[in-house]
Amino acid sequence: MQGRTRNIYLIPYMLWIVLFVVAPIALIMYYSMFNIDGAWSLENYRRFFTPVYLSMTLRSFWYAILITGFALLIAYPTAYLLTKTEHKQLWLMLIILPSWINLLLKVYAFIGILGFYGPINSFLRIIGIGSRQILFTGFSFIFVAVYIFIPYMILPVFNALEELNPSLVDAARDLGASPWATFRRVIFPLTVSGVKAGCRAVFIPALSLFMITRLIAGNRVITLGTAIEQHFLVTQDWGMGSTIAVFLIIAMGLTMIMTENGKLVK
Amino acid sequence: MRKMERLSSIYLVGVFIVLYAPIFYLVYYSFNSAGTMYSFEGFTFDWYREVFCDTRLFIILLNTIVIALLSSAISTVIGVLGALAITRVKTKRFRNALLTLNNVMIVSPDVIIGASFLVLFTMIGINLGFGSVLISHIAFSVPIVVLMVLPNLEEMSPTLIDAAQDLGASRWDVLTRVVIPYISPGIFAGFFMALTYSLDDFAVTFFVTGGGFSTLSVEIYSLARRGISLTINALSTLIFLVTLLLVLGYYIISKQGAKPGKAGVRE
Numbered sequence: 001m002q003g004r005t006r007n008i009y010l011i012p013y014m015l016w017i018v019l020f021v022v023a024p025i026a027l028i029m030y031y032s033m034f035n036i037d038g039a040w041s042l043e044n045y046r047r048f049f050t051p052v053y054l055s056m057t058l059r060s061f062w063y064a065i066l067i068t069g070f071a072l073l074i075a076y077p078t079a080y081l082l083t084k085t086e087h088k089q090l091w092l093m094l095i096i097l098p099s100w101i102n103l104l105l106k107v108y109a110f111i112g113i114l115g116f117y118g119p120i121n122s123f124l125r126i127i128g129i130g131s132r133q134i135l136f137t138g139f140s141f142i143f144v145a146v147y148i149f150i151p152y153m154i155l156p157v158f159n160a161l162e163e164l165n166p167s168l169v170d171a172a173r174d175l176g177a178s179p180w181a182t183f184r185r186v187i188f189p190l191t192v193s194g195v196k197a198g199c200r201a202v203f204i205p206a207l208s209l210f211m212i213t214r215l216i217a218g219n220r221v222i223t224l225g226t227a228i229e230q231h232f233l234v235t236q237d238w239g240m241g242s243t244i245a246v247f248l249i250i251a252m253g254l255t256m257i258m259t260e261n262g263k264l265v266k
Numbered sequence: 267m268r269k270m271e272r273l274s275s276i277y278l279v280g281v282f283i284v285l286y287a288p289i290f291y292l293v294y295y296s297f298n299s300a301g302t303m304y305s306f307e308g309f310t311f312d313w314y315r316e317v318f319c320d321t322r323l324f325i326i327l328l329n330t331i332v333i334a335l336l337s338s339a340i341s342t343v344i345g346v347l348g349a350l351a352i353t354r355v356k357t358k359r360f361r362n363a364l365l366t367l368n369n370v371m372i373v374s375p376d377v378i379i380g381a382s383f384l385v386l387f388t389m390i391g392i393n394l395g396f397g398s399v400l401i402s403h404i405a406f407s408v409p410i411v412v413l414m415v416l417p418n419l420e421e422m423s424p425t426l427i428d429a430a431q432d433l434g435a436s437r438w439d440v441l442t443r444v445v446i447p448y449i450s451p452g453i454f455a456g457f458f459m460a461l462t463y464s465l466d467d468f469a470v471t472f473f474v475t476g477g478g479f480s481t482l483s484v485e486i487y488s489l490a491r492r493g494i495s496l497t498i499n500a501l502s503t504l505i506f507l508v509t510l511l512l513v514l515g516y517y518i519i520s521k522q523g524a525k526p527g528k529a530g531v532r533e
Contacts, residue, residue: 010355013348013364013408020405021367024382031385078281081274091278093517098285100509104468104483105502108490109288112295112303115494119291119304150285200373208375211468215490225377225469232381232473242385245378256373 025249032242044243053227057247060223063138064206067145071202072195074146075153079194080187082154083161092158099151107215110144111135114216136218144216145206153198160194161187196259204252224248289506296499303494313500323485323501329396330465330482337403338460344404345411345456346449352412353419371409379406380473387474394476402474403464410463411456418452419445451520458516 035043047053078095085091098106112118114134121131134140164187172182188195208225222230224244231241291303296314300307317323348368355361371379383402384394392398422445430444446453468483475484482505489498 009347009351012344013351013412016344016348016405016408017364017367020383020386020408021371024379024386025370027385027389028378028382074281077277081278084274085278094282095285097510097513098289100462100466100513101289101506102466102468102483102486102502102509104486104490105292105498105505106288108486108498108502109292111490112494113288113291115303117302117304122304147284147288150281204373204375208377210377211472211487215487225375228377228381229473232384238385241381245381248375248378252373252375252378 028242028245028249030242031238032246034239036237036239044240047240048243048247053244056222056227057224059221060207060227061251063142063145063221063223064203066142067149067206068199068202070142070146071149071153072198075150075198076157076195078150079154079157079161082158092155095154096151103148104211106148107144107212110140110147110216114140114143135216136220138217138221141213141217141221144212145209148212149202149206152201156194156197156201157191158194160191160197164190200255200259203255207251208248224251292499293503293506296496296503298496301496303496303499313496314504316497317500317504320497326480326482326485329479333396333400333403333481334461334464337400337407337464338457341404341407341460342411342453342457345408345460346415346446346453348408348412349415349419349449349452350445352416368409368412371406372413376467376469377473380470383470384473394474395479398474398476399471399479399481402470403467406467406470407460407463410459411453414456414459415449415452418449422448455520458512462512 032044033040033042035041048057082088082091082095114120116131116133116135120134125131168186168190169182172186177185207223208228209223210225210229213219213221213223213226224247227244228241228248231237231244295303295306297309297311298306299310299312352361352364355364379402383398383405387394387398387401392401426444426448427440430440435443466483467481468487471481472484472487475481480488482501486498486501489495
C-alpha cells in the first residue's frame with residue numbers, strides 16, 4: 001500500500017529533478033568540451049587558464065568579496081539595531097519590502113541618480129569637489145550591488161540575532177566584559193551561522209550578476225556572469241561559455257560547503 | 267546611553283532612506299514634463315498616458331502575467347507532490363539526496379540556470395518563445411514551493427491520517443480532506459513565492475526567450491540599455507504600487523491562515 005503511493009508522488013518530482021537539475025548541469029559539462037568549431041577538445045579549459053580569463057576571474061572574485069564585505073558591514077549593525085526596536089517585525093518588513101521590487105527598476109533608478117546631471121553629482125558640485133564620471137566605473141558597480149544585496153544580508157543575520165539568548169549577553173556584561181568584548185566573544189560567534197547564510201546569499205549572485213554590470217558599469221567590470229552571457233548570447237561560443245559556467249558551478253559548490261559548516265557546528 | 271539610542275536611530279533611519287530613495291526618485295521623476303531624470307520642470311501625466319496607450323507594452327504585460335500565473339500554478343502542483351514524495355521517502359540517504367538536488371536549483375545563479383536551459387531546449391528542439399519561458403519559470407519555481415510546503419507536512423501529526431483511515435476515508439479522501447487542508451498555508455506561501463519569482467525573473471527569461479517573445483523585465487532591460495526614458499519611470503511606479511498591494515494582500519491572508527486550530531476545518 002505505502003509503496004505504491006510513494007511511487008506515484010515521486011514520478012513528477014523525479015522527472016523534474018532529472019530534466020531540469022541533473023540534465024542541464026550535465027549538458028553544461030558536456031558542452032564545455034567542444035571548441036568553437038564544434039570539435040571535441042579540452043581547448044576551452046586551456047584557454048581558461050590563460051592570463052586573460054584568469055585575471056577576469058580573479059577580478060570577479062575580488063569584486064564579489066568587496067560587495068559581500070560592505071553588505072555585511074552595513075547589514076550587521078542594521079540587523080542588530082532592528083532587534084532592539086519596538087515593533088521589530090514591522091520594521092523588518094519595511095526593510096525587506098524594497099527587495100520585492102523588480103531588480104531592474106532599482107538598477108535603472110541608479111542610472112539617473114549616479115548620472116552626470118544626477119543628484120550625487122549636483123551635491124559634489126555644491127560642496128566644491130565638482131562633478132565627475134561616477135556611472136560606468138567599478139565604484140558604481142560595487143555601490144549598486146551592495147544596495148541591492150543589503151536586505152538579503154539583513155534577514156539571516158536578524159534571524160540569528162533573534163535566536164540569541166539575551167541572558168548570555170547580560171551574563172557577559174555582569175562578568176565585566178566591555179561592550180566590544182561582549183560583541184566579539186559572545187554575540188558575533190553565536191550569530192555566525194546567520195552571517196554565513198547571508199554571505200552565501202550575496203556572494204554567489206555577486207559573482208554572476210550580468211545585468212548590473214551592463215547597465216551601471218558599462219563594460220568596465222566583467223564578472224563571471226557577464227562573461228557567460230557574452231559567450232552564449234553575443235559571440236555564440238557556447239563551449240567557452242559552458243567552461244566558465246563549470247568554474248562558476250565549482251565556485252558555488254565551494255561557497256556552499258564553506259558556509260554550511262556553521263550549521264554543523266550549531 | 268541616551269546618546270547611543272539617538273545614534274542608533276539615526277543609523278536606522280539612514281539605512282531606510284538609502285533603501286527607499288531610488289524608488290521614490292523614480293516615482294518623482296515619472297511626473298516630470300522635461301523628459302529627463304534631473305531638473306524637474308513641471309507636473310505631467312504624459313508618461314502614464316504613454317504607458318497605457320502603448321499596445322506593444324500592454325501585450326508584454328499580459329504575457330508576463332499569464333506566464334506568472336500559469337507557471338506558479340503548475341509549479342505549485344509539482345512542488346506539493348514533491349514535498350509529499352520527500353516526506354514519504356524512508357531511507358535517509360535518498361531523502362537527503364533529493365533535498366540537496368532541490369537546493370542546488372535554489373542557490374544556482376540565474377546565469378547558470380538560463381544558460382543551461384538554453385542548451386537543454388536547443389538539444390531537445392523546443393522553440394524559444396512562450397513555451398520555453400513558461401517551462402523554465404515552472405522549473406525554477408518548483409524547489410521554493412517544496413521548501414515552503416515541507417515544514418507544514420513535517421509538523422503534521424501522523425495520527426491525523428491514521429484517524430481518517432480508521433474512520434473509513436479512502437486514500438484520495440485522506441489527501442484532499444486531511445492533508446491538503448492542513449498544509450494549505452504552505453501551499454499558499456509557495457504559490458505566492460513562485461508568483462514573485464516569476465514576476466521578478468530577468469536573467470533566465472533573457473536567455474531562453476527568442477526574438478519574438480518578451481516579458482516586462484526583459485523589455486525594461488532593453489529600454490534601459492538605450493538610456494533614460496520616463497515611460498520606464500511611469501511603468502515602475504505602477505509596478506511598485508502593484509507589488510505593494512501584493513505583499514500587503516499576502517501579509518493579511520497569511521495572518522489569517524496562521525491562526526491555530528483552524529486547519530482542516532470546513533466552514
